[in-house]
C-alpha cells in the first residue's frame with residue numbers, strides 16, 4: 001500500500017498535490033511519502049515480531065535499511081526515528097547513516113571491496129558488524145583492527161549458490177557471482193576468525209538477490225544457512241547472529257504479486273523453527289520503492305511518419321536509469337489523467353542515445369505537451385543512481401509528510417555544477 005492517490009482527478013502524495021510540487025520545485029523531481037516509508041517499515045517489523053523472530057537480547061530483530069536503495073538524509077532520518085538500522089556499503093553510506101541519527105550499534109557494513117581506510121572508519125565509528133565477503137578481506141579487517149587496538153566484530157557472508165530468479169544484473173547468490181564464500185569456506189574462516197586476536201566472529205549472513213518474487217529459493221538458501229549455524233555450533237563455536245539480507249520484491253504493477261512480509265516472516269519462522277539466534281534483515285526496495293515517484297513533464301508529443309508516437313519528457317535516463325539498465329518496468333501515471341481512449345506511446349527522455357527510453361509501445365491516457373507524469377515505484381534505486389550525464393543538473397528530491405513538503409535535496413545551479421571542477425594549471 002502507498003500514499004500516492006488520485007483525489008478529484010489529480011494525483012496526490014499524501015495531502016499534497018504533485019502538480020503543486022512541480023509548480024514550486026520544477027521537474028524532473030523525486031517525491032517521497034513519509035507515511036509510506038513508515039508504513040512499510042512498520043508492516044515488516046510487525047510481521048517479523050508476530051513470528052517471534054527476535055533480535056539481540058530478546059528485543060526486536062535488527063531491520064537495517066539498505067542505504068543504497070535511497071540514501072537521502074531525510075529519508076534515512078524518517079526511518080531512523082522508527083528504529084531502523086542501516087545496511088551500508090561504503091564510508092559515505094556509514095557517514096550518512098550516522099548523520100541521520102542511526103546509532104552505530106545498528107549499522108552493518110557490507111560490500112565486496114572494503115578498503116583499509118573504510119574498515120578503519122567503520123571500526124572507529126563502532127559499527128555493529130562488518131560482513132566480510134572473502135578471506136583476504138577478513139585478513140585485512142583483522143590487520144586494521146589490531147593496528148587500532150580493536151577487535152572487529154564480523155559476520156561471514158556466505159554465497160548459498162542458489163538462483164533466485166530476477167534480472168541477472170541484480171542476482172547475487174550464485175557461486176559464479178562475486179559475493180561471499182562457499183559453506184565449507186565459511187566454516188574454515190569462522191574457525192580461523194575465532195582464533196584471531198583482531199576478530200570477533202558473531203554470525204553469518206547471506207543476500208541472494210533483489211526483486212525476488214518467489215519465496216522458494218529464499219527458503220532453500222535460509223535452510224542451508226541454518227545448517228551452517230548448527231555445524232558451527234556443533235564445532236563449539238559461538239554463533240549469535242543471523243543476517244538474512246534483503247531482496248524481497250515489490251509490486252511493479254505489471255509483475256507477479258510478490259510475497260507479503262507476513263508470508264516472508266512465516267517462511268523464515270518455519271525454516272528456523274527452534275533455532276535460538278538474533279536476526280537481522282537488510283531490506284531496501286520493499287521499504288522505499290513504492291514510497292517514491294519521479295515527476296516529469298511532457299515536453300513534446302512527436303509523431304513519426306511511420307505512426308510511432310513519442311512522448312518526450314524532461315526526465316531522462318540520467319534521472320532514472322532502471323528501465324535502460326535492467327529493462328525495468330515503472331508504471332507511468334499522468335498527474336491529471338485526461339479523458340479519452342488510451343494512446344500508444346514510446347516514452348523517452350531527451351538524451352542523445354536510443355537507450356534513453358523509459359518504455360516502448362505503452363498504452364496511456366492521452367498526453368499533451370505540458371502534462372505532468374509520475375513514474376511510480378521509483379523511491380528505491382532511483383535518485384541514488386542518478387547522474388549528470390549530458391550536463392543535466394542532478395535531480396532534486398522532495399519529502400512529503402501529511403499536507404507539508406520539504407525540498408530535501410535542492411536542484412543545484414549550473415554554477416554549483418561547474419564549481420566542483422578545477423582548471424588544470426596549464427590551461
Ligand code: LLP
Nearest residue numbers: 066110207210211246247282283284285381
Ligand atoms: N543487502 C545487500 C548485501 C545487498 O547487496 C542489497 C542490494 C540489499 C541488502 C538490499 O536489497 P533489496 O532489499 O533492495 O532488494 N540497482 C538495482 C538493485 C541492486 C541491489 C543490490 N543489492 C535495481 O535498481 O533494481
